[in-house]
Amino acid sequence: MHGKREQEEYIRKGPWKEEEDEILRNHVKKYGPRDWSSIRSKGLLQRTGKSCRLRWVNKLRPNLKNGCKFSVEEERVVIELQAQFGNKWAKIASNLSGRTDNDVKNFWSSRQKRLARILQTSSSATTSKSQKNNAKVPNYLDFPTFEAPKFSSSSEGEPSSKPQSCSLPCIENSEVIKMVRLPDLIKSEMPSSGTSHVGQESTLFEAYKSTEEIAFPKIPELNNDVGSQDLLCRIDEPSFIEDFGPLDASEFGIGPENHIGFPFFDPSVSCRVGIDSFKNNDDFFDDFPVDMFDNIEPPAIPPNL
DNA sequence: AACACTGACAACCGCCGTTCT
DNA sequence: AAGAACGGCGGTTGTCAGTGT
Structure with missing residues (x-):
């Protein structure tokens, strides 16, 4: 259906499949959490580098507290740091182990x-x-x-x-x-x-x-x-x-x-x-x-x- | 049972600073 | 030095599940 060029430029969006996650994990295992754009240029995934990075940071990175609600203590920290720094979610998240800026946001x-x-x-x-x-x-x-x-x-x-x-x-x-x-x-x-x-x-x-x-x-x-x-x-x-x-x-x-x-x-x-x-x-x-x-x-x- | 509402979460978009060429 | 590419960040939107009416 797609021409070769169309295929190359096709960028997949939306929810990630398990296979895609696996490919991303392998890439990080090999090269570390960098060179996100190369994932697409190598033809491994039809995702943008940004999308790959985001997926890694928010979902695949080790030690994330996925699906775990904010504890009272975490809530307290967020409130305090938000008052202190404003909407600097990345900064706030760096003070909470296992939480991403997206989580905090x-x-x-x-x-x-x-x-x-x-x-x-x-x-x-x-x-x-x-x-x-x-x-x-x-x-x-x-x-x-x-x-x-x-x-x-x-x-x-x-x-x-x-x-x-x-x-x-x-x-x-x-x-x-x-x-x-x-x-x-x-x-x-x-x-x-x-x-x-x-x-x-x-x-x-x-x-x-x-x-x-x-x-x-x-x-x-x-x-x-x-x-x-x-x-x-x-x-x-x-x-x-x-x-x-x-x-x-x-x-x-x-x-x-x-x-x-x-x-x-x-x-x-x-x-x-x-x-x-x-x-x-x-x-x-x-x-x-x-x-x-x-x-x-x-x-x-x-x-x- | 159907619908509406809400919260939680995932992902995308646009902007901006940094790095590379 | 300048433009392009990249990466990071904050804002926003869409989806889904749980709950109430």
């Missing part, structure tokens, strides 16, 4: 997606809320609400290291059940960790005392998702927000050109400390990543504030 990407979805769900919950309550709730209350992560029931991987006290009351998922003041919600839903962040009156909410209520979504039922539960369990640790990693709002399709105009705090101020270290409840919002609210429609500021 995929791990981080999943994590970010999960977070993005949490935020998105929360803001849509707010939108529907505000439509419902448009008549009685001033729109300056339409700041995003925060939904606890949605937990899958899968419990693969190593046993969770989180404490039992993590379990929260089972509440139906992702729906605004009632309008509550946030401090009250924190009071009633936070794990009882003995920390003192609960019950402190918020200056933020002081501003809305006349309204008494803000939107807050239901907290979903908690199952055994290691990552999500771990995040929730650590919500009252000093490093919680920091560990969540720097959030770039652009990752959620949010551009840098807009910023929130909440009357009650300055989004340019980033203060990443634990939830239990609130001096006042303004800190609650300060503790979210600084970009988190970027591009959210600035609510109209009531003239009397």
Whole structure:
């Protein structure tokens, strides 16, 4: 079917076959992990040098932890190094034995997606809320609400290291059940960790005392998702927000050109400390990543504030 | 049972710096 | 010195399996 020239230029793509892997392994055994392009020029494989290198690095290299989920310790390292170096996946991976840059990248990407979805769900919950309550709730209350992560029931991987006290009351998922003041919600839903962040009156909410209520979504039922539960369990640790990693709002399709105009705090101020270290409840919002609210429609500021 | 959603993973693409000719 | 080839890296996309509705 193909002419000779066509045959020569044909480049195979897609999933690798076992035979191809074997050829690649043999090549590396003979010549070492280099001269990737020669694999094709010698007619051994109809793959590009790049493709061969990638296959070797990500799948065939010895001592890879293929199919093994990130341990809690690995997760911690990734989070720390990502905060330190940014998206330098190769650099981060070099600190994790048996992990490739692709592994780390995929791990981080999943994590970010999960977070993005949490935020998105929360803001849509707010939108529907505000439509419902448009008549009685001033729109300056339409700041995003925060939904606890949605937990899958899968419990693969190593046993969770989180404490039992993590379990929260089972509440139906992702729906605004009632309008509550946030401090009250924190009071009633936070794990009882003995920390003192609960019950402190918020200056933020002081501003809305006349309204008494803000939107807050239901907290979903908690199952055994290691990552999500771990995040929730650590919500009252000093490093919680920091560990969540720097959030770039652009990752959620949010551009840098807009910023929130909440009357009650300055989004340019980033203060990443634990939830239990609130001096006042303004800190609650300060503790979210600084970009988190970027591009959210600035609510109209009531003239009397 | 069918469908939708999600996470995990594999692989490709484009850019860029380095090396080779 | 300049252009081509190569290799490394980060971003993105596609696929598949598991789970929920």
